[in-house]
Amino acid sequence: MRETLFQGYQGVVLGVVGLLLFVAPPFLSSFLLTLLTQSLIYAILAMSLDIILGYTGLASLGHAAYLGLGAYSVGILSTKYGAGFWVALAAGVLLAVVVAAIFGLVALRATGVYFLMITLALGMVVWGLGHRWVSMTQGDNGISAIPRPKLPLPWSFAESIPFYYLALAGFLLAFFILRVIVRSPFGQTLVGIRESESRMRTLGYHVWLHKYIGFLIAGGIGGFAGVLWAYYNGFVSPADLQLATSVEILLMVALGGRGTLFGPALGASIIVLLKNLVSVYTHRWLLILGAVYIGTIVYAPEGIVGALRQWTQRASPAPLRAET
Amino acid sequence: MIPRVFIIGLMLVLFVSPAAAQGPIRLGFLTILTGALASPGKEMENGIRLFLEEHKNSLSGRPVELTVLDTGGTPAGTLTKARELVEQRKVHIIIGPLAAFEAYAIAPYVNAQRVPTISPSAAADDLTQRKATQFIVRATSNSSLPTQPFGTYAAKTLGIKRVATIADDFAFGHEVVAGFHKAFEDAGGQVVQKLWPKLGETDQGPYIGQLKKDIDAVFIGFAGVAALRFLKQLENSGLKGKIRVLANQTAVDEALLRSMGDEAIGVVSASHYSAALDTLANRKFASAYRKAYGTDPGYYSVGAYTAALFLKQALEKVGGKIEDTEGLLKALRGAAITDAPGGPIRLDKYGNPVHNIYINRVERKEGRLQNTVTHTIEGVSQFWNYPEAEFLKQPVYSREYPPCRFC
Structure with a gap:
């Protein structure tokens, strides 16, 4: 009951946010608009990590790898072979899924800290490739001058407003796909695995396969974010694949609230905006960012959306813990 | 009114x-x-x-x-x-x-x-x-502009024959070494070993241990603090004075010199600037x-x-x-x-400077280390003494180019 009540709120909130995002561009300066575009792309990435971190309970430190795979697919295909948007998109997502399929075989043997370490190592492998495979990736100088996508539409994506809508469309697509997945019996099984793996196994679920498929979905959507990221920046370099990027995605999910889908998206936009707006006023912006992280962990360990959810649930006379 | x-x-x-x-x-x-x-x-x-x-x-x-x-x-x-x-x-x-x-x-x-x-x-x-x-x-x-004339100078004027190079493993390090490598070998020298510690490597010891024994000099191409550790560890290994140290500009930059000690004295580098330049x-x-x-x-x-x-x-x-x-x-x-x-400077048609390159030696003067200018090569361009069209036809300098023929 409470679950549906909250989802009623959630529906309204989502609708309002969606509407605001849709009508915002004409009222924003072009710089704010590019920050918003950046937030949307990072939101896709954070939501994809949420599938394995929030819903399955596996903290990965290698998620930047999928961003990089998607981005490098676009970079290489469009600058070397003149590939168009759809080809680059398909290749980027496919490559990310294939690599996730290989990495999953290795990483999913472990859980907890060990899973964290293995994904970290695998992420560094992809970073190393980007750094070292110079003939393909141009090393740490990166691939630049990636043209914006050309689609048979009346407007040019080289302009910031049309590209914003492209990113918005990508975000909404990713959001709804992930939302359908987490609400499906499959998604509920993932949550079950997070809560008690042994119980799910006793109930007859194929735990490993569920985790594996979750891992593939996260990789694929992460690759999708990478494709948009490369088009947005017009370049890709190994810096995008660094451990720091993976950690940042993890923090976005933690800040917004893991296992909420909307939370990571919120976390992503907060961090992107904080990073770029605060750094204008002070060179000590990293301190402020650090304080925000610590504040979240101490006062809202379930993240912003998690805290809001607890608060709305506490307001109603019922057991605190929803059955997820 | x-x-x-x-x-x-x-x-x-x-x-x-x-x-x-x-x-x-x-x-x-x-x-x-x-x-x-x-x-x-x-x-x-x-x-x-x-x-x-x-x-x-x-x-x-x-x-x-x-x-x-x-x-x-x-x-x-x-x-x-x-x-x-x-x-x-x-x-x-x-x-x-x-x-x-x-x-x-x-x-x-x-x-x-x-x-x-x-x-x-x-x-x-x-x-x-x-x-x-x-x-x-x-x-x-640009990265290779000072090291190209330096390669020629090392072979012709300093009379160095065999060199090992060691540099940060990223594009800047690659280009710095490659410029030296090409000009040095074109002037009759031989690069016999190329080592690439990763950027930010804290221990240069293993790389110093790998240096071949029959080299005249080691050329270092570091963007920052790695140079501090390298020179210190080279001294500790007892090699200082036995092999000469040639350096790119940023390895003995004034900003680093103030953190260095006597181990840096005698390092020869090529640069478009020296704080000790007497103009x-x-x-x-x-x-x-x-x-x-x-x-x-x-x-x-x-x-x-x-x-x-x-x-x-x-x-x-x-x-x-x-x-x-x-x-x-x-x-x-x-x-x-x-x-x-840094002396007279103008731009070529690609927007890159043509200016003097100074051969500097680290010395201690007035209680602090400085880059004493020992020789000036005037009006150096990014193409050094190579024909421009030919130069642009070769691949951009990298870890693999020019290939190491004497390694």
């Missing part, structure tokens, strides 16, 4: 001070103030601030409004900050960024937005070679810098200062009209300064 006086007065005001009516020159400055490169980034900022202070914040009669932004040292961050400078702050011109990968990241953007950009530090070769862009010029030498312009610059910041100026601060000199000269040519992008760009590309701190 009164209205007429008023109108005449108004006209006088308008005609006499056209500059004041034009408003300030908005100058954007991209540097790195957080992370591993924060210390060179701060020196870059010092360079531009010193320049503006000396010019009382005014160029060609117009006040200068400086915006310094921290890129955070990532390409994506640099692009975002460049966007902020152009779209939010509406700057007329950008000086920056610091690192090569940052410059590559913003090159297409500043070109599309038609914002003239002067790079005070980013040294990637191709930025002014195979991928030269109209709106970017460089106020500092009128440099004595003035170096002493002003020392007075303001208490340390010797180096690669990063002189880069930013020279970039500002370019801007000043170009502005004078267009009569202070910075809004005239075409004219300003033309003036920038035609810039030629006779009394820059």
Whole structure:
């Protein structure tokens, strides 16, 4: 009951946010608009990590790898072979899924800290490739001058407003796909695995396969974010694949609230905006960012959306813990 | 009567001070103030601030409004900050960024937005070679510019035959070594070993242990603190004095020298600048810098200062009209300064400097280490003594090119 009540709120909130995002561009300066575009792309990435971190309970430190795979697919295909948007998109997502399929075989043997370490190592492998495979990736100088996508539409994506809508469309697509997945019996099984793996196994679920498929979905959507990221920046370099990027995605999910889908998206936009707006006023912006992280962990360990959810649930006379 | 006086007065005001009516020159400055490169980034900022202070914040009669932004040292961050400078702050011109990968990241953007950009530090070769862009010029030498004449000098004048190279494993290190490698072998020397510790490696010991025993010299190409550790560990291993140490510009940059000890004495390097350079312009610059910041100026601060000199000269040519992008760009590309701190400097048609390269030796004078100039090679371009067309046909310098024939 409470679950549906909250989802009623959630529906309204989502609708309002969606509407605001849709009508915002004409009222924003072009710089704010590019920050918003950046937030949307990072939101896709954070939501994809949420599938394995929030819903399955596996903290990965290698998620930047999928961003990089998607981005490098676009970079290489469009600058070397003149590939168009759809080809680059398909290749980027496919490559990310294939690599996730290989990495999953290795990483999913472990859980907890060990899973964290293995994904970290695998992420560094992809970073190393980007750094070292110079003939393909141009090393740490990166691939630049990636043209914006050309689609048979009346407007040019080289302009910031049309590209914003492209990113918005990508975000909404990713959001709804992930939302359908987490609400499906499959998604509920993932949550079950997070809560008690042994119980799910006793109930007859194929735990490993569920985790594996979750891992593939996260990789694929992460690759999708990478494709948009490369088009947005017009370049890709190994810096995008660094451990720091993976950690940042993890923090976005933690800040917004893991296992909420909307939370990571919120976390992503907060961090992107904080990073770029605060750094204008002070060179000590990293301190402020650090304080925000610590504040979240101490006062809202379930993240912003998690805290809001607890608060709305506490307001109603019922057991605190929803059955997820 | 009164209205007429008023109108005449108004006209006088308008005609006499056209500059004041034009408003300030908005100058954007991209540097790195957080992370591993924060210390060179701060020196870059010092360079531009010193320049503006000396010019009382005014160029060609117009006040200068400086915006310094921290890129955070990532390409994506640099692009975002460049966007902020152009779209939010509406700057007329950008000086920056610091690192090569940052410059590559913003090159297409500043070109599309038609914002003239002067790079005070980013040294990637191709930025002014195979991928030269109209709106970017460089106020500092590219990676391989000083090391090419150095290779020739090492073989012909120093008489060195066999060299091992060791450098940071990233594009700058690759290009620095490759320039030396090519010129050195073309002049009769042999590079017999190439080692690449990863960028940020804290222990150079294993690499020193790997050095071949029959070398005359080791050439180091470090962008920063790795040079400190390398020289210290080389001394500890007992090799100091047995093999000569040749260094690229940034490995014995003034900013590092002040943290080094006697182990650095005798290192020979090639550079477009030395704080100890004995010219009128440099004595003035170096002493002003020392007075303001208490340390010797180096690669990063002189880069930013020279970039500002370019801007000043170009502005004078267009009569202070910075809004005239075409004219300003033309003036920038035609810039030629006779009394820059590092000596005469002009730009080639790719927007890269042609200037003197100094062969320096680290010595202790007045209680501190300095780069004493021992030899000057005048008017060096990025193509050294190779024909331009032929040079551009070969692949860009990298870890693999030129191939190591004697390894």
